[in-house]
Amino acid sequence: MTIKMNFKTFAAAGALLVGTMAFGAAQAAESLTVVSWGGAYTKSQVEAYHKPFTKKTGIEIKSENYNGGLAEIKAQVEAKNVTWDIVDLELSDVVRGCDEGLLEKIDLSKLPAGSDGKAAKDDFLPGTLHDCAVATIVWTTIYAYDSSKFKGAKPTTIADFFDIKKFPGKRGLRKNPKVTLEFALMADGVAPGDVYKTLATKAGQDRALKVLDTIKGSTVWWEAGAQPPQLLADGEVVMTTAYNGRIFNAAAAEGKPFEIVWDGQVWDLDLWGIPKGAKNKKAAMDFLVFSTTTEQLAAQASWISYGPARKSSIPKIGSYATKPDMKMGPHMPTAPANFKKALQNSPSFWADYQDELNQKFNAWLTK
């Protein structure tokens, strides 16, 4: 009696299993897996790229999140099972991924001219087109503080972030040597132009870690871009490094009292890259072309404060999507007032020193 019942259950479960597997396979055919960084940033892409693209082509988009790096792409390429079709990458990962053959080559001639008629290669900002990727935005790592926690003087310089006496309270930092070490050196008085030269030497690396030592005891480490605004909002930290768009979003959309300090910002590009052997390569390329047109790039900038990679998009940047009276221009990392002391993240430096500095940084964390 009991045995029979069990067999029935088994059979039913088996049928369910086979059914779902078949269903899963059929579904994969007309969809595109787009991978990005999650939270407010992904939302801006969904609004400006995904939704119009689906409307135009009927191709459904599956959105997945990751925390940067090439690990998943490498795993998929080496396992010959590439399930990601197009990925939002940092420049240093594009350089390395292209070298190692993890990314498809992009036919840049397919990119349309800007809305002002200028050819794509002239319309895109210098350095934003790559053999294996096309940039969408200029973003930056800044630090932000909760203004309700500082009644008197407010932090204004990158050095203030590391000044625990003048501005007491916990700090949030990305658990990664990238950008963290640059901040430390600039806070210690190294000019932006000399940062990578200094960081290539042992003395420079020790100098950066020594600056970090001063706040090590009161640091909360974050990994995902969505965490810093959360840490500020929960009161776990009083100031934290963050991607500028995330802080903008928390302040503009959720009305949080967060202020950005632009001094010493380290800016970078985000680019679309297609993993080698992507299952829907053609659709991915269509999506890439569609999302990097003048209009779409300008549309994204009204959802989050990242600067578009095309010159022709810049005059088209309007107001914040949900607040028509809020101009986006002054919130861009490239706005002249914000860009006074800025450093471009060096992909070639990090390609070389990533492993060594990861080891040192992890060893320092463990101590």
Added chain:
Amino acid sequence: MTNAANAIAGLETADGTPLKAALARALRRKRMRAVLLVMPLFIFVFLTFLYPIGLMLFRSIDNPLVSEHMPRTVAALKDWTADDLPGEAAFAALTQDLEDARKSGAAGRLATNLNYQTGGLRSTITRTARQAGKLEAPFKEKLIEISPAWGNIETWATIKLLSDRFSMVQYAAALDRKYDIHQNVVPLPEDQQIYVTLFMRTLWMSIVVTVSCLLLGFPIAYMLASLPLKHSNLLMILVLLPFWTSLLVRTTSWIVLLQTQGVLNDLMVFFHIINDAGRVQLIFNATGTVIAMTQILLPFMVLPLYSVMKTISPTYMRAAQSLGAHRFLAYGRVYLPQTLPGIGAGCLLVFILAIGYYITPALVGGQDGQMISNMIAFHMQKSLNWGLAAALGGILLVGVIILYWVYNKIVGVERLKLG
């Protein structure tokens, strides 16, 4: 005894075969049947568990890239002693190897591989590979012009070091050591040492968790064993419920309870034990990891203790006490020694499970609560140094296997209790 054996030897079955042989055959058949029942699972476990782990361990010593893609350079460096820069022949071999590597698309992987060993080599390799096709002899000066790294003995020593397909390079790295230019194993500079500290911390945290589990588990196991069954069954559910609850759920609840803006800190502020500014950091550090792991592993301590205590007859205690021993003395001299098998079983099991813990330290460990598994995950998923991840895993695995073997010897794996 001998007589009986002889007697059996003389007997025969109905069809004339000696009884001894017939019995042996029957036994063999029975054995065969038992083995056949076990075989499907054994083959399954072998294919999907033992073989994959072997594959991982193989990666820890296997380093095929340089020997495969730089054959000429490897040959040219065969007798090189690292006292001076190699000759023009090695530079020529290198140029040709890198040109081929660029064509086959291996240059990037080669660069990554060498960069793990010596920082800064990635751009040297990729830059040289890009220009190698255009170069003409003599190569030495031109290569050094492309990248000064070719003028360092260390660069060439790195290539020579990795030119053996099978080597212990990764194990050296996993123990904070490296090979110098003369292939001697030397300790890494202190500011790059990390894994030995981490192994030690993993051991230390596992010991703390095990001892905490014993201290907390002993009294309740004793209570469960001394209560009448209908009462103890109810309490047993309290021990087993966490056992059945998702690890992620339990970890989440510890975050909710212990974070600085969490329930416990709120309670302490409410009762004026601390003030609002003095909230205590209880999670995202080693303390939080130990607390959460202790709760998660406690059932593995209580169950073996309970099953041993259940078998200890209370008459011994009564006898000791009626002979005049003080209650505490009776506990120490009579009761405690009888629980030793349970203590041993529980401690070993908790310790084995603790040293391999990954999820809880990853979620609540912060910076000083990370364990060796987290570093393995880091190299698997972030740095992509799979060889090093495999070597770290290999060392951890050896530790676990030794402990498991001891457990099997003194406790017996078939005595493992799950409720």
Added chain:
Amino acid sequence: MSLSTISLPDHAGPSEIIWHYIYIVICTLVFMFLIAPLFVVIPLSFNAEPYFTFTKEMISLKPEAFSLRWYQDFLSKEIWQVSIRNSFVIAFGSTILATFLGTLAALGLSRPEMPYRAAFMGILISPMIVPLIITAAGIFFFYASLNDYVQMTGSYFGIIIAHTVLGTPFVVITVTATLFGFDQSLVRAGAMLGADPTTVFFKIIMPLILPGVISGALFAFVTSFDEVVVVLFVASVDQQTIPRQMWAGIREQISPTILAVATILICVSIMLLATVELLRRRSERLRGISPG
């Protein structure tokens, strides 16, 4: 409740009485330590505010401080729907396989004639002992090498196989436990009375081991249902499961939705535990082990 039923000897002196009460307090605290975290999550999942602590309104039990919004959020998000479906498909698949393989092996291992019993047992239990991160890494390398012939990473099949190997030790343990002390003469008696091996199996062995088989199956089920490391290593976006979704949520931003999911999972585990306990008692009764 039952704590006070621990008897004190009649002649207990004052120090022993004090010690006795201290002991009861200690035990109560340990039980609270075990169980409290679970019961903090449940009320907080009904919090109307997006906080992880009790608001003043909640403590004063105002009805407007409680809401089902996080449960609504959980049920309305497509990603959770997909995760639930995937988790069940994978857990069912691996449970069936693990139960079948594990039960067969346990039957073999419990026979007195089994050679190298301890060694086989040791190997078959080892997936439970070896750190998950090592197993997951090994399986990842193995699957990657197989992908040329059959799709293993990013497929339901691959995850089901991996979860099966993690679940079998539980089945082996629980089924061998029910066969512990099994009187082999029962089988011979059955055979002598003219029953063929199949009949012997279904009439004599099966009823005895069934409770163990079902407990083992439930253990295998929760093992798969709760597993995240292997999923992180070999699954793709199409095989999103509940634990993986929770893992991502905890690492990035804990939304109270996770507490709602946690509460539901706690209820599921209470039901599973109750089932296993009932089975265990039935098994002990059947085998004539007196519950005392």
